[in-house]
Amino acid sequence: MKITVLAGGVGAARFLDGVVQVVPQEDVTVISNVGDDEEFFGLHVSPDIDIVIYTLAGAIDAAKGWGLAGETFHALDALRRFGYETWFGLGDGDLATLAHRTQMLRSGATFSQATRSIAGAFGLRLAVLPVSDQRIRTLVETDAGMLSFQEYFVKRRTDDAVRGVRFDGVDTAVPAPGVVEAIRSADIVAIAPSNPVVSIGPLLAVRGVRDALCTTSATVVGVSPIIAGKTIKGPADRMMASLGMTPTAAGVAEAYRDFLDVLVIDEEDRGLAPAVEGEGVRCIVAQTIMRGPAEKRALAQVVLGAVQ
């Protein structure tokens, strides 16, 4: 059974941690958001990709959900001396990853190649593909002006009401090698429980990706990141609401209805099953909060079991 997972950051990483308990890594392809990428101090930071890699390598700081376990921040502290803003928490070990990525990109490697190199160095055997090798920048329109995603998310802690979201560069971006193929040739395509607007949104906006999802013979199964109208983490609920979407599992079904076969919603949202089905999406009710390895594994089994 080949599974392709469309992924954002923390929620996707936790979901994938369950998937690899159930499916050999060789049969898993991750298509990752890159709209959150930033350059800090000349180094290319790709938070969603690194969260997935660090998590699957068992190297993540589990309490924070990002960064490496046991990380120190001495270089970041020292950067203050030169007047840099240091609100983005780049650890010393993490800097090695970024230096390697940046070095590869500067030497002419594609972003896909750099990602493969990093995933391999962390011992992963699954494929991690950026959705595109071109630069896509998620910009968040707020009353405080247009912010990069990390400014909105980390620097300003999602305090700003979101008036709009734009994916700069997406018009000229093409899917990275293997992306469309991974959607077409999978038995199951899972949409991870990630923010539909800023995590999955950039993937869907890349030319050809949404079409591939609509036409693939794979079963396309989403996991709702919204439970009882709230997200576990992050601003997806507020963001959906302020953009006129319904911040519920039913709203997720609506956002994905053109390509989604199945949506897994939480037991708490059992009452929303008819609304999900009303979008033409089959609804599975399950425990979706992933507190530990057993819940992650169980959720992966639910998603994989959705193929009929």
Added chain:
Amino acid sequence: MKITVLAGGVGAARFLDGVVQVVPQEDVTVISNVGDDEEFFGLHVSPDIDIVIYTLAGAIDAAKGWGLAGETFHALDALRRFGYETWFGLGDGDLATLAHRTQMLRSGATFSQATRSIAGAFGLRLAVLPVSDQRIRTLVETDAGMLSFQEYFVKRRTDDAVRGVRFDGVDTAVPAPGVVEAIRSADIVAIAPSNPVVSIGPLLAVRGVRDALCTTSATVVGVSPIIAGKTIKGPADRMMASLGMTPTAAGVAEAYRDFLDVLVIDEEDRGLAPAVEGEGVRCIVAQTIMRGPAEKRALAQVVLGAVQ
């Protein structure tokens, strides 16, 4: 009294530590070797400049003579994962300096501007000038092949016999802004107790520098890095010998004779004073081993006292 110091790494930094006890920093200009510079992991490392800056800022690891005090090496450890050679000891705090320099260079700043920014961030008020804004690479010819200076010096621990030394890029390099002026307008130009071949040599090889030293009205005073035929640190003695130079204070006088007015030699070498004078260079005998602040200060006073 304006003093300009031609400088290499550790010995120059210790000498300058004495100079700034005696002369206001505003009256001191350092012209630094850049032939030892390297790029590691995409970051521009300039060891001689950083040793001088860290030393004068009181931030140096005094026991090692290079790097920052209290330094950690977590990023370097993490770089091993990606297959990088990690024989060059880049600490986490040091990486911040390198990231800032590299970032400035990539943004179009000159090497001089990046150096000024770093010196300023470390609170220095003296001018630190790279001898040139162009890249000059010291290459060391050995039986093991042509090595970059850091390969010869750090990776292979100066184990190779030196057959020749070449300063790649020096033919097209021009002095950085202020370099020739600092030599011409100083009251005293000091040649720090640095390796004549690979620390001072690249400076002298830049077009116009040696001429400026020959024609300046400043008193040009050297401090011999060779004491009783040996260096305190580093391979200058062996390198001079293998290149056919005399590895003594007299050999230093000979190497600099066309521009040197005075050479300060160690008391141990008192017997070499006639040989130094025989090169047409006035000889001052003094205590030149700088064990602590008092000796550094005393040596600076000797050098400054050489102006008549």
